[in-house]
Amino acid sequence: MQSVYFDNMIVGVLALQGAFVEHIRYFHDAVKEGKLTHYGIKFVEVKTVEQLRKCHALVIPGGESTSISYIAERTGLLGELRDFCSRKPVWGTCAGLIFLSNQIENGNPGQKCLGGLDISVVRNAFGRQSDLFQQSCNFSLFARGLSHFRAVFIRAPVVNEINVLQPSREVVGPATLSANGITVNFAAASEEPVKVLYALKGGLVVAVRQGKTLGTSFHPELSGDSSFHGWFLKEFVIPGARIPAQCQSQTWQVE
Numbered sequence: 118m119q120s121v122y123f124d125n126m127i128v129g130v131l132a133l134q135g136a137f138v139e140h141i142r143y144f145h146d147a148v149k150e151g152k153l154t155h156y157g158i159k160f161v162e163v164k165t166v167e168q169l170r171k172c173h174a175l176v177i178p179g180g181e182s183t184s185i186s187y188i189a190e191r192t193g194l195l196g197e198l199r200d201f202c203s204r205k206p207v208w209g210t211c212a213g214l215i216f217l218s219n220q221i222e223n224g225n226p227g228q229k230c231l232g233g234l235d236i237s238v239v240r241n242a243f244g245r246q247s248d249l250f251q252q253s254c255n256f257s258l259f260a261r262g263l264s265h266f267r268a269v270f271i272r273a274p275v276v277n278e279i280n281v282l283q284p285s286r287e288v289v290g291p292a293t294l295s296a297n298g299i300t301v302n303f304a305a306a307s308e309e310p311v312k313v314l315y316a317l318k319g320g321l322v323v324a325v326r327q328g329k330t331l332g333t334s335f336h337p338e339l340s341g342d343s344s345f346h347g348w349f350l351k352e353f354v355i356p357g358a359r360i361p362a363q364c365q366s367q368t369w370q371v372e
């Protein structure tokens with residue numbers, strides 16, 4: 118039985134560079150396959166501040182993290198993206214995970230990050246020999262039913278440190294550190310701690326979550342399987358749906 122139609126959710130995919138078309142296609146498949154059509158979620162490309170402001174959640178795709186950072190800066194999106202990350206659900210894949218971090222261990226000169234996740238990352242962490250590989254991963258500890266997910270890694274980053282805070286000129290929160298008599302304030306991306314969702318053999322961290330922010334170093338939009346996108350919608354996007362007033366008094370059921 119489907120009795121509610123939520124026509125209020127827009128998921129944006131940052132479309133400055135990289136694999137944004139694939140994400141949108143996988144979301145459409147996930148909606149069909151996960152029987153989520155009654156939520157009326159729309160998926161849009163985001164290239165401008167105006168488009169971003171209409172979104173309830175955002176995906177930052179894989180691509181080239183330096184280019185995404187430069188284009189975001191040039192188009193005046195950087196500040197707006199940082200603000201968005203502090204308030205709404207965001208998922209970064211591969212280059213998107215790098216862009217979402219607080220610190221890039223081997224970043225290019227001038228490469229910026231958004232500070233949406235209190236982590237440090239290493240770009241191209243697997244070396245030239247393993248530019249591209251895929252692996253079946255059992256994600257069922259955090260995503261029900263995803264016990265054989267084909268994760269595709271392309272010049273993938275890894276998370277090399279978690280709970281790395283960002284130096285801030287503003288006084289934020291209670292976290293202060295005294296070094297040489299100077300008080301430096303550190304800003305946390307969220308009240309929530311960073312949780313490691315998945316690590317490969319050898320402990321390489323490839324999926325993390327901090328509250329409503331998700332980062333994966335692999336490309337679920339190239340796996341041939343939309344179930345990871347479905348999980349993101351159910352776990353991060355749909356819980357934020359406002360139930361239209363006319364529906365609040367009705368009994369309603371979702372699958």
Ligand SMILES: *[C@@H]1O[C@H](CO)[C@@H](O)[C@H](O)[C@H]1NC(C)=O
Nearest residue numbers: 254255256257258263264265
């Ligand atoms: C996946 O992990 C879960 C939880 O640890 C376990 O119960 C299940 O048997 C695993 N499935 C596969 C296919 O390895």
